[in-house]
Amino acid sequence: MTSNGAEKNVQGQALRRSLYVTLAAWTALYILVFLAAVAYFEFSEKGEVAEMIAARTSTYYVLKEDEAEDYLETLDVPRGNFQTVSSNDGEVVVRDLTTYYFIRSLKWPIAVAVFFIGYVVVVCLLITRSVGYFNELSEALAGVVRHRDQPVRLSRELAVIQGELNEVREAALADERAAGEAERRKNELVAYLAHDIRTPLTSVVGYLSLMNEAPDLPDEQRKRYVSAALAKAELLDTLTAEFFEITRYNLATIPIERTDVGVRLFLEQIAEEFLPEMQRRSITSRVDALEDAEIRIDPDKMARAIGNVVRNAVAYADDGSEVVLSARRADDAGWEIVVSDQGREIAPEHLESIFDRFYREDNARSSSGNAGLGLAIAKEIVEAHGGSIRAESADGTTRFIILLP
Structure with missing residues (x-):
């Protein structure tokens, strides 16, 4: 059983236990109250309550004292049901207690009926x-839907459900929030796409327009314009x-097909891709x-x-x-x-941001002619391998550290 399932089971048991305890407590209290009421009426039967019932339900007869016995015998009422109330000046007042005795005989059936009716009321209250x-x-x-900014608060018995x-x-x-962030990112994508594609496209159109308007351009100048237009077109293709690529990585899980690769040869091949640019600027590379x-x-x-990291x-x-470019076994196997270089540093406050899509930092290591997606793509791929990437920059040296499992 999962932890969540166990919590639900405990919650259910606690709630049932609470209901049972409440039912038992209410039942015990009801029985005590009912017995007290029964005792009160039982002991007060010959008192005020009994007299009140007898007075309201009896038939009274005023008879001559010497004729009372004969008259009462003529009535179809047991002799024991008559009670002499008073006697004065040869007259007696007699009352018929037949109705009172009948009511008294129903005392216990009524008590039982009242008990069960009352207990049904108690159970209904508990069900309510x-x-x-x-x-x-x-x-x-309903509150979760209407008032998401307010926490849910429930009774103590529903603590797990509240959580x-x-x-x-x-x-x-x-x-x-993620939907809002996605919308913001989408708007940024459109803005950056429009800006970064328009810049080289404008240059291409400009150079071609110059050559179209001046067909008699010198060959040397024409070649320079063609070379510049081609460079901008290639940049446009790269953008x-x-x-x-970043859209593809963003919309789907990157499929990773692993195989064993010689790490030194792998890094040397990557470094060789940038050999022309490095030679042009007298930069050397070393693989460790x-x-x-x-x-x-x-x-x-x-x-x-x-x-992408080496290009940066x-x-x-x-x-x-x-x-x-160096590679070594980490402590966790x-x-x-x-990848380290000596040159322009990255400001500390931008070390995390450089891996964001479309990131630009005007006064430090900016995108410089690309869309600012290279390091973001590198991060997506590294994380798809289950790894992480971070940057350190100090004392003129910048290091990009990739950790892979």
Whole structure:
């Protein structure tokens, strides 16, 4: 049985126990009150109550004293049912107690009937109280929908249900906030898409317009315009690919197909992809990893992730500096892959934000010509592997640390 199921079982037992205890207490109290009432009427039978009943139900006769006996014998009433009330000046007052004795004979049947009717009333009151729990739950459920910002409060007997309803309320609030955040992200995506695609597209249109308006341009200038337009078109292609990729990773779970890969050769191949840019700026690369060590990853996707990190490192490394890719076994038997460069630092307050989509930091390591999605894509891929990525930047050195299980 799950913890949640066990809590529900305990809650149900506690609620039933409470109802049973309440029923027993109310029953005991009712019996005591009923017995006290019976005792009161029993002991007061010859007192004021009995006299009141006899006076209201009796038939009175005023007879001559010498004729009373003969007259009473003529009535179809047992002699013992007559009672002499008073005698004065040769006259007697006699009353017929037949009705009173009949009522008295029904005393115990009436008492039993009253007892059961009263007990039914007690049980109905308890049932009404139990139904009140359902009304309380119904109002609480309505409150979860209408007043999500207010916590649910129920009776002590419904504590576990109160906790579950508050969890539902908090989850609904979280979903609402997530929906709002998703809408904001979507609007950002549209804004960034329009801005980042428009910039290179405007350049391409501009260069082509110049060549169209001046067909007699010198060959050298025409080649320069064609080269610039091609570079902007390639940038536009890269931006479009990044947008499609981050959207694909965002809408679906990234499928990971792991295989054993030689970690040193893997990192060397990634570094070689950036050799032309590094040579142009006199940047060198170094791979620090064991020759025969193997890592179990999806090589295509992880190459994309680490490649994005290396691209960022090369873009912001100082000319003539060194970019280092290292890999070593972590203490928890996982892998720690580090890409470090010497150059422009990342401000401490931006170390977390650089992995957000479309992130830009104007005065530090900005996107510089891309959509700001490279590190976000790297994070998506690393987390799909069950790992994490973070950045450290101090004393002119920036390190991107990837931890993989």
